[in-house]
Amino acid sequence: MNNSFTLLREQQIPEINSLARLYRHNQTGAELLSIINDDENKSFGITFRTPSADSTGLAHIMEHSVLCGSRKYPVKEPFIELVKGSLNTFLNAMTFSDKTTYPVASTNLQDFYNLVDVYLDAVFFPLIPEHTLAQEGWHYELDSPDAPLEYKGVVFNEMKGAYSSPDNRLGTVIEESLFPDHPYQFDAGGNPEVIPNLTYAQFKKFHETYYHPSNARIYFYGDDDPEKRLELLETYLQEFDRLEVHSEVPLRAPFDEPRRAEYPYDAGEDTAQKAMTSVNWVLAPHTDRERGLAFGMLSHILSGTPASPLRKTLIDSGLGEDVTGGLDTQIQQLVFSAGLKGLADENAGKVETLILETLQKLADDGLDPHAVEASLNTFEFRLRENNTGGFPRGLSLMMCTLASWIYDGDPIEPLGFEEPLQTIKAKIAAGEPYFENLIRTFLLDNPHRTTVLLKPDPNLRARTEAAERARLDATRAAMTD
Numbered sequence: 001m002n003n004s005f006t007l008l009r010e011q012q013i014p015e016i017n018s019l020a021r022l023y024r025h026n027q028t029g030a031e032l033l034s035i036i037n038d039d040e041n042k043s044f045g046i047t048f049r050t051p052s053a054d055s056t057g058l059a060h061i062m063e064h065s066v067l068c069g070s071r072k073y074p075v076k077e078p079f080i081e082l083v084k085g086s087l088n089t090f091l092n093a094m095t096f097s098d099k100t101t102y103p104v105a106s107t108n109l110q111d112f113y114n115l116v117d118v119y120l121d122a123v124f125f126p127l128i129p130e131h132t133l134a135q136e137g138w139h140y141e142l143d144s145p146d147a148p149l150e151y152k153g154v155v156f157n158e159m160k161g162a163y164s165s166p167d168n169r170l171g172t173v174i175e176e177s178l179f180p181d182h183p184y185q186f187d188a189g190g191n192p193e194v195i196p197n198l199t200y201a202q203f204k205k206f207h208e209t210y211y212h213p214s215n216a217r218i219y220f221y222g223d224d225d226p227e228k229r230l231e232l233l234e235t236y237l238q239e240f241d242r243l244e245v246h247s248e249v250p251l252r253a254p255f256d257e258p259r260r261a262e263y264p265y266d267a268g269e270d271t272a273q274k275a276m277t278s279v280n281w282v283l284a285p286h287t288d289r290e291r292g293l294a295f296g297m298l299s300h301i302l303s304g305t306p307a308s309p310l311r312k313t314l315i316d317s318g319l320g321e322d323v324t325g326g327l328d329t330q331i332q333q334l335v336f337s338a339g340l341k342g343l344a345d346e347n348a349g350k351v352e353t354l355i356l357e358t359l360q361k362l363a364d365d366g367l368d369p370h371a372v373e374a375s376l377n378t379f380e381f382r383l384r385e386n387n388t389g390g391f392p393r394g395l396s397l398m399m400c401t402l403a404s405w406i407y408d409g410d411p412i413e414p415l416g417f418e419e420p421l422q423t424i425k426a427k428i429a430a431g432e433p434y435f436e437n438l439i440r441t442f443l444l445d446n447p448h449r450t451t452v453l454l455k456p457d458p459n460l461r462a463r464t465e466a467a468e469r470a471r472l473d474a475t476r477a478a479m480t481d
């Protein structure tokens with residue numbers, strides 16, 4: 001028995017044929033969720049809560065940077081070398097609006113242990129010298145003494161690409177519109193106009209503050225030895241003491257009334273039929289398991305298939321080319337959105353009216369009970385089958401648990417679904433207008449709603465480039481003096 005950890009809970013989860021053990025590391029307060037089963041595709045992930053205070057992309061740049069060399073693996077690109085030699089079934093790192101996660105999976109035990117060790121060393125003991133920030137984040141570049149000054153950097157370039165992708169822009173502005181005065185208003189990936197404000201001092205401080213065991217959620221899953229997991233972790237965690245980390249993500253207070261926002265976007269020269277509009281709602285915090293499941297079902301009922309009433313109405317309207325939206329489950333408060341892309345600017349208002357009228361009609365007249373039943377069956381089948389495609393099942397479950405755990409919610413409850421599923425089915429069987437009530441309460445009567453319009457602007461690119469050029473030329477002039 002390992003006495004570095006305290007076992008907080010132990011629970012069988014029949015839905016996934018697993019035993020779950022939740023531990024706290026005594027010295028640091030790090031939490032460990034250890035899932036024990038016979039899946040040979042072993043999974044591991046370490047996740048830090050990393051809310052943004054600006055749009056410099058600090059969290060994203062840190063995610064890249066810690067993988068550029070660490071105390072035990074000082075070679076420049078251990079990550080790349082590992083990918084080449086490893087038998088892994090998944091190896092990546094991901095930055096979300098409020099968390100950064102480092103997941104790996106492998107069916108080979110020794111390979112799995114190697115990967116876990118590399119990741120633990122990378123996140124806790126990265127080298128991150130100043131030139132790593134320059135390389136991965138941003139730096140000035142001068143090709144020759146007479147050449148104009150340029151910004152370069154891996155994340156800087158990556159985000160320039162992301163900012164020219166309309167779908168990516170839509171996701172970012174939806175969050176920005178719904179969460180003013182809140183960490184979610186910032187772009188954790190980084191806005192290319194803001195990235196060059198990031199300093200090395202901020203970069204170092206961010207790592208010291210958030211990449212600490214006291215701010216970590218650690219996850220193991222599969223058929224590897226559960227005691228060995230604790231031993232592996234202890235070799236790293238023992239070097240730390242407990243730290244008071246203030247990384248909590250507050251709930252955004254609801255709006256008093258719905259809001260509208262318009263954003264320009266770069267759609268190239270031809271701007272006809274290129275607008276995108278989306279109506280978006282903040283639904284409820286994740287921590288309510290029944291609600292979370294119910295909103296997933298509602299999203300499927302409304303727009304999951306070509307025959308779904310909201311999707312069909314939008315497509316049949318002929319106003320736009322394709323439907324956008326769905327349920328966003330990767331932030332603390334669930335967001336549902338629905339919209340159209342490929343429409344004429346002047347038709348944007350019609351889309352909002354159409355969406356609200358359709359929802360009103362569905363709430364008043366009731367949903368087609370056969371369609372609801374079909375959706376429920378599909379949803380239940382998917383839950384039971386848990387077919388995650390090429391993505392390791394263990395990591396899919398990790399993302400489920402993080403949706404609650406990272407906000408100090410229950411990490412084990414989201415792994416099961418039988419209880420909330422039966423509750424919902426029983427209410428529907430008893431004749432309760434369950435989904436109609438959800439539509440009324442959380443969509444129609446909910447003032448925390450925005451309608452965003454992404455309007456193609458043929459001059460946006462030139463304006464952005466001119467502004468960047470002016471900043472760079474001013475810097476260049478200051479250098480010469």
Ligand SMILES: [Zn+2]
Pocket residue numbers: 060064155158
């Ligand atoms: Zn990246």
